[in-house]
Amino acid sequence: MCATCGCGTGTVHFERPDVSQLHLANQRQPVHEHFPKQKTIVEVERDILEKNNRLAERLKGFFEARNMFVLNLVSAPGSGKTTLLEKTLQALNGTVACAVIEGDQQTTNDADRIKKTNTPVVQINTGKGCHLDAEMIYNSLKILEPVNNSILFIENVGNLVCPAMFDLGENKRVIVISVTEGDDKPAKYPDMFQSADLCIINKTDLLPYVNFDMESCKVYARKVNPAIKFIELSATTGTGLTDWLTWLRSPANYHTTIQDNNTYLANRSSGNTVNMVTDNMHAIL
Amino acid sequence: MHELSIVMNIVEIANDEVLKHHAQKVEMIDLEIGELSGIDFDAFDFAWSAVVHATILQHAERKMHRVEGKSICGTCGHHFRLFQLYEPCPLCGEVFNDIISGQELKVKQMILS
Ligand SMILES: Nc1nc2c(ncn2[C@@H]2O[C@H](COP(=O)(O)OP(=O)(O)OP(=O)(O)O)[C@@H](O)[C@H]2O)c(=O)[nH]1
Ligand SMILES: [Mg+2]
Numbered sequence: 564m565c566a567t568c569g570c571g572t573g574t575v576h577f578e579r580p581d582v583s584q585l586h587l588a589n590q591r592q593p594v595h596e597h598f599p600k601q602k603t604i605v606e607v608e609r610d611i612l613e614k615n616n617r618l619a620e621r622l623k624g625f626f627e628a629r630n631m632f633v634l635n636l637v638s639a640p641g642s643g644k645t646t647l648l649e650k651t652l653q654a655l656n657g658t659v660a661c662a663v664i665e666g667d668q669q670t671t672n673d674a675d676r677i678k679k680t681n682t683p684v685v686q687i688n689t690g691k692g693c694h695l696d697a698e699m700i701y702n703s704l705k706i707l708e709p710v711n712n713s714i715l716f717i718e719n720v721g722n723l724v725c726p727a728m729f730d731l732g733e734n735k736r737v738i739v740i741s742v743t744e745g746d747d748k749p750a751k752y753p754d755m756f757q758s759a760d761l762c763i764i765n766k767t768d769l770l771p772y773v774n775f776d777m778e779s780c781k782v783y784a785r786k787v788n789p790a791i792k793f794i795e796l797s798a799t800t801g802t803g804l805t806d807w808l809t810w811l812r813s814p815a816n817y818h819t820t821i822q823d824n825n826t827y828l829a830n831r832s833s834g835n836t837v838n839m840v841t842d843n844m845h846a847i848l
Numbered sequence: 849m850h851e852l853s854i855v856m857n858i859v860e861i862a863n864d865e866v867l868k869h870h871a872q873k874v875e876m877i878d879l880e881i882g883e884l885s886g887i888d889f890d891a892f893d894f895a896w897s898a899v900v901h902a903t904i905l906q907h908a909e910r911k912m913h914r915v916e917g918k919s920i921c922g923t924c925g926h927h928f929r930l931f932q933l934y935e936p937c938p939l940c941g942e943v944f945n946d947i948i949s950g951q952e953l954k955v956k957q958m959i960l961s
């Protein structure tokens with residue numbers, strides 16, 4: 564290792580042969596050039612999204628510890644995300660604690676609509692930004708202070724491209740499309756469909772008036788994401804809303820570790836023998 | 849234009865490395881970007897020119913490895929070139945496949961001075 568600069572561990576220097584020779588001649592010692600024009604090659608190997616992904620992982624831990632169920636709702640502008648949320652919150656009517664984070668480039672219109680349902684809500688205005696990121700969610704949570712065992716709905720900025728890459732720490736990603744947008748939407752925006760768990764096909768009340776082939780839409784979507792699920796509904800008329808509410812309440816969506824823990828606690832309080840995930844854990848408990 | 853925030857993240861990583869290595873300048877930055885990573889390369893170039901002026905990357909030479917999408921069939925094991933996410937296996941039609949490359953989004957190397 565070079566005593567002057569500590570190089571030699573993972574970093575490499577470029578040398579100017581003309582100067583180095585002088586350097587060598589003067590110093591009798593095979594050292595390399597430190598001045599001028601020293602260059603260092605650094606093998607960086609860092610994921611460009613590492614900051615967002617790391618923060619999203621922290622958010623996941625926060626959500627899991629609070630037994631929260633967190634949804635990231637994405638769609639093209641105007642597909643009906645806010646209308647669906649309004650109807651959902653009215654239908655749940657306080658039976659489950661809910662909170663909402665609204666993402667829009669400008670205005671607090673959507674948050675104002677949510678507020679009318681008496682649900683805690685934070686509006687994020689992204690300005691020129693076209694998607695939410697984990698840091699925005701992190702900052703919103705400090706204001707929102709969501710309670711344990713609640714559902715958090717995050718309405719992303721209306722955009723089917725940009726939000727795809729940014730993990731918000733959500734449990735499920737829900738893509739909303741409406742029948743007025745054309746049945747080939749999944750083929751046009753494959754990244755978003757690939758990353759979604761559930762596709763809501765909204766505005767089914769308009770089916771008689773538009774050329775939208777439900778089956779071919781699903782075929783397109785399954786090509787991109789064979790595991791994706793569908794719910795057809797009309798947020799304004801309420802048709803199909805119960806399918807969505809059932810999905811929301813389905814235990815399979817909740818953190819499995821929490822369920823295990825609940826079973827454990829229930830068993831323990833009833834005096835049953837507890838069979839936990841591993842022998843190790845059993846011993847500790 | 850999520851490419852804007854991607855470029856801003858790259859600038860942040862560059863700043864971080866410069867500080868870490870007590871350097872003054874970034875001479876070169878080498879990126880690895882997969883063709884299936886969700887980056888539009890034209891939008892990326894546009895975002896780059898819009899963002900990097902007045903940052904540490906202003907005078908840096910930018911190199912870019914574009915990584916081709918490749919997949920292994922989950923059923924027959926066939927290796928194939930992937931032009932779009934979740935193309936089925938060209939041999940057996942299987943849709944559940946392992947993408948082995950093309951989703952990279954990385955700062956690989958920098959030359960600092
Ligand atoms: N016919 C019909 N119209 C609907 C339905 N759902 C929403 N709309 C209408 O679609 C328009 C947009 O609805 P929003 O709920 O604001 O859509 P959004 O996805 O929140 O829009 P952005 O936040 O701007 O991206 C409104 O005029 C709604 O009344 C539906 O099921 N049927
Ligand atoms: Mg909205």
Ligand SMILES: [Zn+2]
Nearest residue numbers: 921924937940
């Ligand atoms: Zn195959």
